[in-house]
Amino acid sequence: MISEQLREQVYSCIKCGLCMNTCPVYRQLYFEGASPRGKVQLIKKILEGELEISAYFSSLLHTCLLCETCTVNCPSGVDLNRLMKAARAEVVRKLGLPLEKRALYSLLSRNRLLPFFMFWGRTLETPLRSLILKEGRAGTIPATRLPRLNSRPLLDQYPQIVSPAGPRVGRVLYFVGCATNYLFENVGRAVITTLNSMGIEVIIPRAQVCCGFPAGQAGMRKIALRNIRQNLELFDPGDADAVVVDCATCGTALKKEYANILEEMGENAEAARRLGQKVQDISEYLSKLDPAKYLKPVRGRVTYHDPCHLLRSQGIKEPPRNLLKSIPDMEFVEMAGADVCCGGGGAFQFDHPDVAAGITKNKVQAIMETGAHFVATGCPGCRLQIHGSLGDESIKVVHPVELLALAIS
Amino acid sequence: MLEEKVFEELISIVGAERCKRSKEDLLTYCYDACIHEYLPDAVVFPKSAQEVAHIMKTASAHNIFVTPRGAGSGLGGEALAKYGGIVICFSMMNRILEINTANRYAVVEPGVVIADLQKAVERAGLFYPPDPGSSAVATMGGSVAMNAGGMRGVKYGVTKDYLLGLEIVLPSGEMMMTGTVTSKDVTGYDLTRLICGSEGTLALVTRINVRLLPKPKTKRTLLAIYNSIDAAGDTVSKIIEAGIVPATLELMDKRLIKALDDFTHLGFPLDAEAVLLMDVDGDPETVENQVALVADFCRRQGAREVRVSSSEKENEQLWFARRSAFGAVARMRPTCLIEDATVPVSFLTATIKKVIEICERNRVQVAVLAHAGDGNMHPLMLCDQRDEEEMARVNKSMDEIVDYALSVGGTLSGEHGIGVNKARYLPKQLSETSLKMMKAIKRTFDPQCILNPGGFLDYGAL
Numbered sequence: 001m002i003s004e005q006l007r008e009q010v011y012s013c014i015k016c017g018l019c020m021n022t023c024p025v026y027r028q029l030y031f032e033g034a035s036p037r038g039k040v041q042l043i044k045k046i047l048e049g050e051l052e053i054s055a056y057f058s059s060l061l062h063t064c065l066l067c068e069t070c071t072v073n074c075p076s077g078v079d080l081n082r083l084m085k086a087a088r089a090e091v092v093r094k095l096g097l098p099l100e101k102r103a104l105y106s107l108l109s110r111n112r113l114l115p116f117f118m119f120w121g122r123t124l125e126t127p128l129r130s131l132i133l134k135e136g137r138a139g140t141i142p143a144t145r146l147p148r149l150n151s152r153p154l155l156d157q158y159p160q161i162v163s164p165a166g167p168r169v170g171r172v173l174y175f176v177g178c179a180t181n182y183l184f185e186n187v188g189r190a191v192i193t194t195l196n197s198m199g200i201e202v203i204i205p206r207a208q209v210c211c212g213f214p215a216g217q218a219g220m221r222k223i224a225l226r227n228i229r230q231n232l233e234l235f236d237p238g239d240a241d242a243v244v245v246d247c248a249t250c251g252t253a254l255k256k257e258y259a260n261i262l263e264e265m266g267e268n269a270e271a272a273r274r275l276g277q278k279v280q281d282i283s284e285y286l287s288k289l290d291p292a293k294y295l296k297p298v299r300g301r302v303t304y305h306d307p308c309h310l311l312r313s314q315g316i317k318e319p320p321r322n323l324l325k326s327i328p329d330m331e332f333v334e335m336a337g338a339d340v341c342c343g344g345g346g347a348f349q350f351d352h353p354d355v356a357a358g359i360t361k362n363k364v365q366a367i368m369e370t371g372a373h374f375v376a377t378g379c380p381g382c383r384l385q386i387h388g389s390l391g392d393e394s395i396k397v398v399h400p401v402e403l404l405a406l407a408i409s
Numbered sequence: 410m411l412e413e414k415v416f417e418e419l420i421s422i423v424g425a426e427r428c429k430r431s432k433e434d435l436l437t438y439c440y441d442a443c444i445h446e447y448l449p450d451a452v453v454f455p456k457s458a459q460e461v462a463h464i465m466k467t468a469s470a471h472n473i474f475v476t477p478r479g480a481g482s483g484l485g486g487e488a489l490a491k492y493g494g495i496v497i498c499f500s501m502m503n504r505i506l507e508i509n510t511a512n513r514y515a516v517v518e519p520g521v522v523i524a525d526l527q528k529a530v531e532r533a534g535l536f537y538p539p540d541p542g543s544s545a546v547a548t549m550g551g552s553v554a555m556n557a558g559g560m561r562g563v564k565y566g567v568t569k570d571y572l573l574g575l576e577i578v579l580p581s582g583e584m585m586m587t588g589t590v591t592s593k594d595v596t597g598y599d600l601t602r603l604i605c606g607s608e609g610t611l612a613l614v615t616r617i618n619v620r621l622l623p624k625p626k627t628k629r630t631l632l633a634i635y636n637s638i639d640a641a642g643d644t645v646s647k648i649i650e651a652g653i654v655p656a657t658l659e660l661m662d663k664r665l666i667k668a669l670d671d672f673t674h675l676g677f678p679l680d681a682e683a684v685l686l687m688d689v690d691g692d693p694e695t696v697e698n699q700v701a702l703v704a705d706f707c708r709r710q711g712a713r714e715v716r717v718s719s720s721e722k723e724n725e726q727l728w729f730a731r732r733s734a735f736g737a738v739a740r741m742r743p744t745c746l747i748e749d750a751t752v753p754v755s756f757l758t759a760t761i762k763k764v765i766e767i768c769e770r771n772r773v774q775v776a777v778l779a780h781a782g783d784g785n786m787h788p789l790m791l792c793d794q795r796d797e798e799e800m801a802r803v804n805k806s807m808d809e810i811v812d813y814a815l816s817v818g819g820t821l822s823g824e825h826g827i828g829v830n831k832a833r834y835l836p837k838q839l840s841e842t843s844l845k846m847m848k849a850i851k852r853t854f855d856p857q858c859i860l861n862p863g864g865f866l867d868y869g870a871l
Contacts, residue, residue: 011743011795015442016736017482017546021522030500030520031429031454032437032481045436056433075672075736 002047002086003264009083010044012076013037019070019080024341025063028358033060036070036080043087053094061087063352065345065359066217068312081313086264088219097220101347105215108178109223139350140343140357141388147183154181154188155206162192162202169199170241172285175231175254177247178210179380187380190405191246191282197408198289200241205234211253214346216261225265228258232271237278246282246401248309248379249346254279255314281310282401283320283378295407297329302403303372304332305363305386306339307379320378320400327407335366342377344385360389367395376400411450411495415471419453419495422463427454427501438496441481441488442543442735444744444794445829447863449476449490454501458576458584458615461497465613466582468495469857475580476861477609479519479551482543484747485828487555487608491863497613499550506616508533513621514573514590519550519614523557526619536624538565540657541824542732553614556606558824560657560731561688563649563782565622567824569605576616577604580855590618603850608826609861611854625690628656629700630718630727633685633707634678638662638777640711641683642758645781648706649754655703656688658782659731660761665776665789668737673730678714685712685781686731688724735789738776742791746803746830750814751823754784760814764788767809771802785823786814811837828864835866 019036020026032038039061045051064084071081096102136143154176172195180188195202212227231254235243245251258272302324310316317339325332343349343359363386367375375390375397377383387397419428429435429452439446455461468475474494481488490496503520510533517526523544527537541547541559551557553575558567574588587600604612635641641660648658661669662683670677678684685707689699704715718724738745752760761777764786768775778787788810792803811821811834821827821834836844844866851858851866 011793012739014736014739014743014745015440015481016739017442017480017543018733018736020480021524021545030503031434031452031498033429033434035437038437041437041440042433051432051436054433056431060433075733076739077672078739 002043002083002090006079006083006086006264007047009078010040010047012078013040013044014076015041016075018073018075022069022073024067024069024343024359025065025355028355029063034063036064039064039084039087040078040080043083046087053091055095058091058095061091062348063355065308065341065343065348067308067341067345069308069341072312082260085217085219088217089221090219092219092221097218101218102220105218105220106223109210109212109215109227137353138388140353140360141349141384145388147384147387150182150185154185155204155208157185158192158204160204160206162196162204164196164199164201166199168201171201171203171239173235173237173240173243174202174204175208175211175235175243175245175250175279176204177245177250177380180246184380184383184399186402187246187399190399190402191244193405194286194401194408195244197294198286198291200289203240208234211250213249213253213257216253216257217346221261221265224261228261228272232258232275235275237275240278242280242285243275243278244280244282244285246378246399248281248307248314249381251279251281252309252313281314281316281319281378283323284316286401286404287319287322291323291404292326295327295404298327298403298407299329300373301331301333301371302374302376303335303367303370304338304400305335305342305367305375305377305382307377307382308341310378311339320376323400323404324376327403330403330407333370333372335370335372337362337366342382342385344381346381349385356385357389360385364389368392374398374403376403411473412471415467415473416451418467419451419464422460422467423453423455427456428452429454438478438481438498439489441483441486443484443486443828443830444746445486445489447486447489447491448493449496450493452496452498454498456502458578461578461613461615462582462584464495464497465578465580468859469581472857472859474859474862477550477554477613479548479554480522480546482546483551483555483828484749484825485830485864487826487828487861487864488551489829491829494859499548502615503548505529508535509590510535512590513623515619515621516590517549517617517619519548519553519617521549523547523549523552530621531624534624535621537571537619537621539568539571542735545732549617549619550614553605553617554607554609555826556824558780558783558785560659560728560780562780562785563658564654564656569602571620572601572605572617573620574618575601575604575614577612577614579612580857580860584615588618592620606826608828608865610851610865611860613860625656627693627696628688628690628724629696630724631685631687631689631700631703631707632716632727633687633704633712634681634714634716635683635685635712636681637711638683638761639758641685642761642781644685644707644710644712646755646757647710648703649782651706653699653703653706655699655782656690657686658780659686660684660777660779660781661686661731661734662777664741665734665738665778668740668776669730669734671740672733672737673726675726675730677730681713683777686727734778738789738791741776742774742793744792744794746790746792746807747825748788748790748807748810749785749823749825750810750819750821751783751785752814752817752819754782756817756819757781757784760784760786760817760819763813764810767806767813771806771809773803773806780823783823784819786810826865832864
């Protein structure tokens, strides 16, 4: 059930409507059911017993990027983000999820997933292929613009402890998200190299699993809970300086969602809160280490896209920009609407390709207008979406830390 | 309930996607920003005037109530289907059709959001002044129907002052134009300004021609801080009397300051009793002079401090905060009734005192906000609509505020409209003859009385 504290929030929405025009989804669809306040209204009616949870309600609830733009813009302080996620969990409790979704999230949440490789691999001749590809596209992304799989998972490429060559000045635990582990090994390598070259020892707990965010946002809290418990056990920060994360979504999960989900499920959230305080996005952590003194010039022009899960979920705006600006000879250009969601939204772009494409179009245009060679962003979801929608091969989508590693090498 | 064949006709006009009738969809069209809820039977989303005309032909043929709606940010239930029927929502009919820099006008569809039009014309060096607090939400169609006012009223007037012409669809489905795109036009009755503020009871607006001004070269925002709300109120009356014309002149009391600061963390003075938020705009030299003049004026009237913004960003932050006022008070209590009785500006301080006295006597929590330069009160009555006894006290306070405003030569509503909230007060302000004339106008436009029943006029008596 939706927790008591969240239930009361539906009465704080006075329907002023300020959430509507900032909502990227409403601005594509222009009807109330797609707007944040419309969803709050429906949740309220369900809680009051005037409306049953229906398949249509569920589809409206999922016509949402969870970009949190409404949440940060709500003058009444309604935590729409938590409310929507809790409502999604209610929907799953009541209606279950379609088999293909259940299979997908359950696979995504497990470690060492051979089937997961198959999704993205060259041998897509598997029944699972139909889950992802429709008419040669994964949602809005053409199959040809999907990334190649890592040759081996990143977790298999490194020992548990990677020590710096020189004197050790610090020690961190590294939470490797699924995207880095399976798709973007270069990000993981950049994280480890950069930290090492600044004298930081990197500990990579082997048995770590998916952060659980994808399953949790879909309302599958039982699956999420299993992963939360396992990760909480493995990531006891002890005397480490921080738990670093290179993925905006994983970072949000570890910092906030774990405690929220546990609390709403009536479980003890103490350990999750302790962990949350130790978690830092890699850009946060690195920008405190004065990276400039390690960097050599790299020529180019870079622009930055704010991932929702960094900017709005974690309030991180300047650190990644500062990192990019600290690279000598690298010209930083701010794009128009850098803070607007790219339209990816995890599963959103699979389920609503037309809406997503409309949102992404604006993002791509803003990127093009900067004339940048690189688009940096600290979220693999945004990276997939932006790379998948950029027609221009000459623009590279990267993680800020990859450019940093380039400047260090 | 509508008959199935009506749905079929509607779907044949706009398609199934744009004719919504599920319980979920209807529940998201039963509210606006007031506290009442009325379920429509269907919501249709036209994309052209022709579609609107077809919908009206269907509605009049079957004698079905129709209620027009923009963004649903109104504060009096004007856009709600008080007796069910069809809601025509204009949110998908939202193109800016023309920005004419040579003749300084713009042509828009009714679903265009006010702030979007403002931004678009400002990029062309032009300026659309009407600026209701909800401009980031509300549509142009809604602002025409309601004759929306807002922050800049004190210097620039309200929506009706910027309308050049309209394309409208009558309840019968006939289409016509009012006005032109020229700044002068005395050909025939001024139907443009009759439709404006008619609360969607006479016709449906499908296209709007608005007059634009050159964009003021610069603007500065001032925040004058007071230890007494009376001194703040007196400042306003005296500024107006002295012939100083700021672009905006807003008054906020300590409760509101706290709510806004909780949301924006802009460092509003939490120990102040009231603040005045003011803009001066124009040429840089004039603005510099005006800033000094206004600041000095406020200090002499007892402001303990006057802060002057130093950048466009700071201006924007302060006004973003002000625009959030209605939403932000929900941090204190879940329901907010915003009253908008308006008085001659020389009665401002007395009215503020009276409002506070009335609310205290009725044990109603109130935060005072005002478009002070217009004498347009906006007391925010904070309550919980689940508490009937409390709501009775709120309603009693509203009655008393209205009576007081009328007793000093004011009006029931400065800009939010009559709608459901104030229909009961209408005979207090309008004479029998006046009401008779209004009803006759209504019957001329809408002989079947199918357009937006249940609000503005008492239809039982038609």
